[in-house]
Amino acid sequence: MNRDEILTAASMPAFGPSYPKGPYRFINREYMIISYESDPDAIRAAVPEPLVPASNVITYEWMRMPDSSGFGDYTETGTVIPCLLDGQPVSFTVQMYLDDEAPIAAGREIWGFPKKHAQPKLELVTDTLTGTLYYANERVALGTMVYKQQTLDEATALRALGKDQVCLKLIPDVDGKPKIAQLVKFAMTDIAFKGAWQGPARLHLIPHVNAPVADLPVLRTRGGIHLLADMTLPYGKVVHDYLEI
Numbered sequence: 033m034n035r036d037e038i039l040t041a042a043s044m045p046a047f048g049p050s051y052p053k054g055p056y057r058f059i060n061r062e063y064m065i066i067s068y069e070s071d072p073d074a075i076r077a078a079v080p081e082p083l084v085p086a087s088n089v090i091t092y093e094w095m096r097m098p099d100s101s102g103f104g105d106y107t108e109t110g111t112v113i114p115c116l117l118d119g120q121p122v123s124f125t126v127q128m129y130l131d132d133e134a135p136i137a138a139g140r141e142i143w144g145f146p147k148k149h150a151q152p153k154l155e156l157v158t159d160t161l162t163g164t165l166y167y168a169n170e171r172v173a174l175g176t177m178v179y180k181q182q183t184l185d186e187a188t189a190l191r192a193l194g195k196d197q198v199c200l201k202l203i204p205d206v207d208g209k210p211k212i213a214q215l216v217k218f219a220m221t222d223i224a225f226k227g228a229w230q231g232p233a234r235l236h237l238i239p240h241v242n243a244p245v246a247d248l249p250v251l252r253t254r255g256g257i258h259l260l261a262d263m264t265l266p267y268g269k270v271v272h273d274y275l276e277i
């Protein structure tokens with residue numbers, strides 16, 4: 033393998049890369065997003081400066097991605113905190129759990145998604161849209177929402193899907209010291225809306241040391257939205273570099 037071949041490899045391992053180069057297109061990406069009130073001190077502790085929490089209402093989300101270029105068929109779940117960055121609204125992803133190695137590796141290495149391997153599920157069970165998360169054989173999250181009872185307008189859904197997102201990317205150097213410590217921003221593009229609904233939802237989070245979803249406790253559930261769309265995840269942009277300060 034020569035230098036050019038090494039530098040154009042899509043990802044590690046160069047001999048059988050975990051994921052190809054982008055763009056990454058998702059067909060029929062389905063979301064169940066449950067909003068809930070949580071503890072303001074716990075929220076502040078989970079948010080890296082200079083991001084500032086926008087409110088004490090945060091979201092716990094499930095995503096089904098049955099047809100994703102380069103990544104395949106997988107399910108993901110995790111916590112997102114609405115924040116402000118230089119006064120602008122962004123969504124900060126605190127933790128994510130998924131069942132597919134390719135997007136775990138790509139998500140962590142490219143954008144800094146806080147992804148861990150686990151067993152999430154999002155499915156329609158009789159009349160109930162149902163999300164679960166199992167970590168190390170234990171159930172740590174259960175979300176339920178009524179199914180397609182009330183539509184949500186397309187403009188609101190597109191605003192939610194296209195909102196700027198931010199991740200904290202942390203990659204150590206060979207000596208264990210930080211090599212990359214950045215906030216990375218990106219937003220979904222080329223969104224093809226396919227449907228959106230809203231309605232009552234419930235969320236139950238169970239304490240677990242290695243999947244600490246319940247460390248942002250549910251004080252009151254506000255409601256859920258259910259979205260279906262195609263979209264592209266583009267590369268990101270560094271908006272804050274902790275090593276340059």
Ligand SMILES: CC(=O)CC(=O)O
Pocket residue numbers: 103108135136138139140145265
């Ligand atoms: C690869 C990714 O990080 C995208 C996703 O799983 O949402």
